[in-house]
Amino acid sequence: MTQSPSAAATVFSQPFWQAASEQRLIRPWCAHCQISFFPPALCCPHCLETGWTWIDSSGIGSIYSFTRVFRAPVAGFETPYVVAIVDLEPGFSLITNVLESNFDQVRIGDEVEVDWAGSMRDLPVFRRASAAGRRTS
Numbered sequence: 742m743t744q745s746p747s748a749a750a751t752v753f754s755q756p757f758w759q760a761a762s763e764q765r766l767i768r769p770w771c772a773h774c775q776i777s778f779f780p781p782a783l784c785c786p787h788c789l790e791t792g793w794t795w796i797d798s799s800g801i802g803s804i805y806s807f808t809r810v811f812r813a814p815v816a817g818f819e820t821p822y823v824v825a826i827v828d829l830e831p832g833f834s835l836i837t838n839v840l841e842s843n844f845d846q847v848r849i850g851d852e853v854e855v856d857w858a859g860s861m862r863d864l865p866v867f868r869r870a871s872a873a874g875r876r877t878s
């Protein structure tokens with residue numbers, strides 16, 4: 742079995758990774774702007790308020806953009822895989838993986854849900870929502 746690379750927590754991202762280890766998706770939220778942002782930083786990138794907090798994410802979003810990777814940039818990734826930008830709540834987007842066995846089915850705008858069943862169980866990945874809930878445009 743190949744050992745996958747893991748993300749390094751920073752003082753700002755440590756709560757995100759702690760929640761992820763509990764299979765909870767959280768997001769930075771600025772009460773002043775009423776908006777989220779990512780990645781976490783000292784202050785809100787919109788108003789520079791430093792008093793932002795972490796709140797739960799719905800874990801439901803849509804694919805903003807994606808690419809298919811057939812040659813991993815470093816050892817430890819099982820190819821092929823889909824890398825996507827997933828839009829979640831306003832201001833909160835993640836660069837993540839979309840687990841999909843049939844790449845030809847993945848489309849920009851597809852609804853996705855967070856999933857913790859990837860090869861790295863403490864890393865949020867996404868699966869496309871059921872066909873019944875999928876957008877048609």
Ligand SMILES: [Zn+2]
Nearest residue numbers: 771774785788
């Ligand atoms: Zn703000």
